[in-house]
Amino acid sequence: MAAPGYIDDKQRLQRRLRRIEGQVRGLQSMIDDDRYCIDVLDQISATTRALQSVALEMVGDHISHCVANAVQQGGAEKDAKIAEATAAIARLVKS
Amino acid sequence: MAAPGYIDDKQRLQRRLRRIEGQVRGLQSMIDDDRYCIDVLDQISATTRALQSVALEMVGDHISHCVANAVQQGGAEKDAKIAEATAAIARLVKS
Amino acid sequence: MAAPGYIDDKQRLQRRLRRIEGQVRGLQSMIDDDRYCIDVLDQISATTRALQSVALEMVGDHISHCVANAVQQGGAEKDAKIAEATAAIARLVKS
Amino acid sequence: MAAPGYIDDKQRLQRRLRRIEGQVRGLQSMIDDDRYCIDVLDQISATTRALQSVALEMVGDHISHCVANAVQQGGAEKDAKIAEATAAIARLVKS
Numbered sequence: 001m002a003a004p005g006y007i008d009d010k011q012r013l014q015r016r017l018r019r020i021e022g023q024v025r026g027l028q029s030m031i032d033d034d035r036y037c038i039d040v041l042d043q044i045s046a047t048t049r050a051l052q053s054v055a056l057e058m059v060g061d062h063i064s065h066c067v068a069n070a071v072q073q074g075g076a077e078k079d080a081k082i083a084e085a086t087a088a089i090a091r092l093v094k095s
Numbered sequence: 096m097a098a099p100g101y102i103d104d105k106q107r108l109q110r111r112l113r114r115i116e117g118q119v120r121g122l123q124s125m126i127d128d129d130r131y132c133i134d135v136l137d138q139i140s141a142t143t144r145a146l147q148s149v150a151l152e153m154v155g156d157h158i159s160h161c162v163a164n165a166v167q168q169g170g171a172e173k174d175a176k177i178a179e180a181t182a183a184i185a186r187l188v189k190s
Numbered sequence: 191m192a193a194p195g196y197i198d199d200k201q202r203l204q205r206r207l208r209r210i211e212g213q214v215r216g217l218q219s220m221i222d223d224d225r226y227c228i229d230v231l232d233q234i235s236a237t238t239r240a241l242q243s244v245a246l247e248m249v250g251d252h253i254s255h256c257v258a259n260a261v262q263q264g265g266a267e268k269d270a271k272i273a274e275a276t277a278a279i280a281r282l283v284k285s
Numbered sequence: 286m287a288a289p290g291y292i293d294d295k296q297r298l299q300r301r302l303r304r305i306e307g308q309v310r311g312l313q314s315m316i317d318d319d320r321y322c323i324d325v326l327d328q329i330s331a332t333t334r335a336l337q338s339v340a341l342e343m344v345g346d347h348i349s350h351c352v353a354n355a356v357q358q359g360g361a362e363k364d365a366k367i368a369e370a371t372a373a374i375a376r377l378v379k380s
Contacts, residue, residue, distance in 0.1 A: 005132045017123045024116045027149075031108055037100045037157040038183045044150045045190035048143055052190075052378055054122075055139045060371035062132040063352065068363070071356040078353070086345035088133045093337055093378055094284075095140035095147075147283055155276035162253065163268070166261040173258070181250035188242055188283055189379075195322045207313045214306045217339075221298055227290045227347040228373045234340045235380035238333055242380075244312075245329040252322040278323045285330035285337075 005065030006058055016054050023047040055092055059085075100160035101153055111149050118142040150187055154180075195255035196248055206244050213237040245282055249275075290350035291343055301339050308332040340377055344370075 006013060024047060030040050062085060070081035101108060119142060125135050157180060165176035196203060214237060220230050252275060260271035291298060309332060315325050347370060355366035 004129050004135075006126070006135075007129070010126055013126055014123055017119060017126070021116060021119045021123070024112060024119055028109055028112045028116070031101070031105055031112070034099050034102070037153055037161060038179060040099075040101075041150055041153055041157070041183050042186060044146055044153070045186050048146050048150075048190045051139055051143050051146070055136055055143075056371070056375045056378060058132055058136055058139070059374055060367070062136070063348070063371060064364075064367050066132060067348070067352075068356045068367070071353045079349075082345070082349050082353070084133060086341070086348060088136050089344055089374055090341045091137060091140050093341060095143045151276070151280045151283060154279055155272070158253070158257065158276060159269075159272050162257075163261045163272070166258045174254075177250070177254050177258070181246070181253060184249055184279055185246045188246060194319050194325075196316070196325075197319070200316055203316055204313055207309060207316070211306060211309045211313070214302060214309055218299055218302045218306070221291070221295055221302070224289050224292070227343055227351060228369060230289075230291075231340055231343055231347070231373050232376060234336055234343070235376050238336050238340075238380045241329055241333050241336070245326055245333075248322055248326055248329070252326070256322060274323060278326050281327060281330050285333045 002066075002069075005061040005063075007065075009057065009061055013054060013057065016050065020047060020050050020054070023050065052092075059089060059092070062088075097161075097164075100156040100158075102160075104152065104156055108149060108152065111145065115142060115145050115149070118145065147187075154184060154187070157183075192256075192259075195251040195253075197255075199247065199251055203244060203247065206240065210237060210240050210244070213240065242282075249279060249282070252278075287351075287354075290346040290348075292350075294342065294346055298339060298342065301335065305332060305335050305339070308335065337377075344374060344377070347373075 023043065027040065027043055027047065030043060067081050067085050070077045118138065122135065122138055122142065125138060162176050162180050165172045213233065217230065217233055217237065220233060257271050257275050260267045308328065312325065312328055312332065315328060352366050352370050355362045
């Protein structure tokens with residue numbers, strides 16, 4: 001098993017995910033406290049953007065490492081990795 | 096202070112947010128375990144969709160209660176609440 | 191048949207849609223001219239944002255008129271219009 | 286100047302863009318005819334999805350050709366092309 005493309009960014013990704021976990025707990029407190037709908041909605045939008053940002057960092061790492069390695073190998077592995085990355089980007093755009 | 100529009104849905108919203116918190120912790124474990132980038136990305140997409148779903152439930156509650164009450168009062172309050180809701184929906188669409 | 195919620199904004203909406211039509215024809219010229227992928231992609235993103243902006247204006251008009259009228263009538267019509275608007279906003283967020 | 290990554294897909298892309306141009310003209314007719322807001326909104330969502338789909342085809346072509354060629358050259362060109370592609374994908378996800 002090769003190391004994942006994000007191997008050198010693990011600490012930063014984990015810090016960001018812990019912050020997102022804190023935002024989700026913050027949402028639970030806002031609802032416990034009967035905070036105004038619009039304030040809760042804006043906090044949900046901020047959390048969604050933070051998650052997208054982690055996803056985009058991971059897409060960059062994946063292209064730089066996993067896809068780039070497959071391209072250097074060439075052949076069927078190259079085509080398969082590019083198709084797989086493109087499909088994952090499509091799911092991200094549509095989510 | 097009026098009760099928020101989601102007052103009758105608090106338990107369900109909290110259950111969904113706790114599940115989302117679990118998904119975010121699951122993402123941290125995936126990264127700890129060096130899971131494949133594409134699998135992590137798909138799990139991020141699923142978490143984003145779950146958050147959007149909570150936001151959409153809150154938009155429905157907000158229109159049914161806060162906006163509908165303001166419409167029944169009429170006047171400036173009506174216009175202000177509709178403008179505020181529309182702006183929040185715009186931020187959600189763009190997030 | 192009642193007038194649609196956007197009746198007073200028709201001229202502005204049509205102007206914006208004609209500009210979007212021009213952007214789509216511009217995309218065809220870019221491809222005819224073999225323009226660089228990234229430039230085409232950014233022009234597609236701009237066109238998508240322009241369409242979303244028309245959609246958000248229409249959501250605002252719909253809530254201000256159609257939904258507000260139904261709320262003033264109350265009863266089943268009110269609930270049906272709010273459910274319908276919320277479902278359309280969900281499709282917009284997911285598109 | 287190298288050929289763009291989508292060179293072999295030009296005919297299909299142009300067909301899809303002409304169909305999207307037709308959808309945008311269809312939106313103008315719907316508004317001329319005072320069609321119901323929700324029907325217009327759903328047609329806008331369909332047009333947005335069609336544009337995203339063109340964008341995703343172009344992302345796939347760009348990675349398969351332009352990025353893959355740069356990876357095979359290696360060096361600064363490789364890093365620059367990957368950073369540029371990742372930034373364009375980010376703009377697409379946020380649009």
